[in-house]
Amino acid sequence: MPKATATVGRPAKMGFRMPAEWEPHDQCWMGWPERPDNWREHAGPVQKVFARTATAISKFEPVTICASAKQYPYVHELMLHQPNIRVVEMSMNDCWFRDIGPTFITRTGGPGSGITGQKIAGIDWEFNAWGGAIDGCYVDWSLDNYVAKKIVEIEKISRFPHTMVLEGGSIHVDGEGTCITTEECLLNPNRNPNMTKLEIENELKDFLGVTKVIWIPHGLYGDEDTNGHVDNLCCFIKPGVVLLSWTDDEKDPQWKRSAEALSALSQAVDAKGRDIEVVKIHIPGPLYMTKEEAEGVKKTGHAVRREPGTRLAASYVNLYIANGGVVAPAFGDKWDEAGREVLQKAFPGHEVVMVEGAREIVLGGGNIHCITQQQPVRPA
Numbered sequence: 001m002p003k004a005t006a007t008v009g010r011p012a013k014m015g016f017r018m019p020a021e022w023e024p025h026d027q028c029w030m031g032w033p034e035r036p037d038n039w040r041e042h043a044g045p046v047q048k049v050f051a052r053t054a055t056a057i058s059k060f061e062p063v064t065i066c067a068s069a070k071q072y073p074y075v076h077e078l079m080l081h082q083p084n085i086r087v088v089e090m091s092m093n094d095c096w097f098r099d100i101g102p103t104f105i106t107r108t109g110g111p112g113s114g115i116t117g118q119k120i121a122g123i124d125w126e127f128n129a130w131g132g133a134i135d136g137c138y139v140d141w142s143l144d145n146y147v148a149k150k151i152v153e154i155e156k157i158s159r160f161p162h163t164m165v166l167e168g169g170s171i172h173v174d175g176e177g178t179c180i181t182t183e184e185c186l187l188n189p190n191r192n193p194n195m196t197k198l199e200i201e202n203e204l205k206d207f208l209g210v211t212k213v214i215w216i217p218h219g220l221y222g223d224e225d226t227n228g229h230v231d232n233l234c235c236f237i238k239p240g241v242v243l244l245s246w247t248d249d250e251k252d253p254q255w256k257r258s259a260e261a262l263s264a265l266s267q268a269v270d271a272k273g274r275d276i277e278v279v280k281i282h283i284p285g286p287l288y289m290t291k292e293e294a295e296g297v298k299k300t301g302h303a304v305r306r307e308p309g310t311r312l313a314a315s316y317v318n319l320y321i322a323n324g325g326v327v328a329p330a331f332g333d334k335w336d337e338a339g340r341e342v343l344q345k346a347f348p349g350h351e352v353v354m355v356e357g358a359r360e361i362v363l364g365g366g367n368i369h370c371i372t373q374q375q376p377v378r379p380a
Helices: 040-058 072-078 144-155 197-208 253-266 291-295 336-346
Strands: 025-030 063-067 085-089 103-106 120-126 158-165 178-182 212-216 234-238 241-246 277-282 320-322 325-329 351-355 372-376
Touching: 025 040, 025 320, 040 063, 040 085, 040 320, 040 325, 040 351, 063 072, 072 085, 103 197, 103 372, 120 144, 144 158, 158 197, 178 197, 178 234, 197 212, 212 253, 241 253, 241 336, 253 277, 277 336, 320 372, 325 336, 336 351
Parallel strands: 025 063, 063 085, 120 158, 178 212, 241 277, 325 351
Antiparallel strands: 025 372, 103 120, 234 241, 320 325
């Protein structure tokens, strides 16, 4: 196999597309949390939840956990008896592999421009810690910028570098030509201030292999870390069907955002001309960061401060679709069981697994979809 050198060109013109997340996977990639200025109690509580998440996913497909040199011995020992989990050493600033890892794309054939015969590649987007010098979540993301390169090198696949700032959690695709995203994130001046909406949309089309982009005004209320990633608000569950975070409380600030999203989706058609069907799933809570949780995070001045009383961007939509399974967050909330029921009905051919203690992940600014990255099967 060739080494993962940078490949020039437009992937869509070479026959590549981003598969839907329910299409078959080779494996799942995860990082390992440790920074004490984002995770409370030196990341001890959240590491247990990451381990539970990796174990749950490994029942359906292989998992690779990437851990720093400092954490590697502990993680390796922890996963020693999990046959479907491998642990590799990798440096990173934090563990959000949805956003710092590659976006995998595949193709079934066509001319190659130097990558003839390769059926899978990775897009290496520019990353600036969700806002760069303006309002990024931490001041140094230099190690994160190498994670996508390292992953495609390990897998010996081609890498398509891109200068546009984009995180994997800001997009969802149906695998049939449609992408959904939010204006709040992709049009934020802290990402690509010199690009117009049309220019950004054209890049998504040329690199993801989509022909239709549906723009939703805002993400989930309280999701200030990512400036409204779409993966907390809604996601495709099959072509033409979107799962949407919802609340019936019209006094909740989230209600307006969900209503806006419902309106945008209901008025849109997908790349195949189908109307979009929307399935609502009630958000937990509302949940708020406690004084104890906030005080457990070390104040270093190098990362966004965690303050008591902050509304947590908690959502059941922030899930991982595995081979035959759906791994979703559980918050110890009254809405957990209702969320499970909606997910089981939405994914009738999958086993739904709710990971207890997912509140620990959302305290750091994301959830299960944010900490995972699926690697699709290489087409035959």
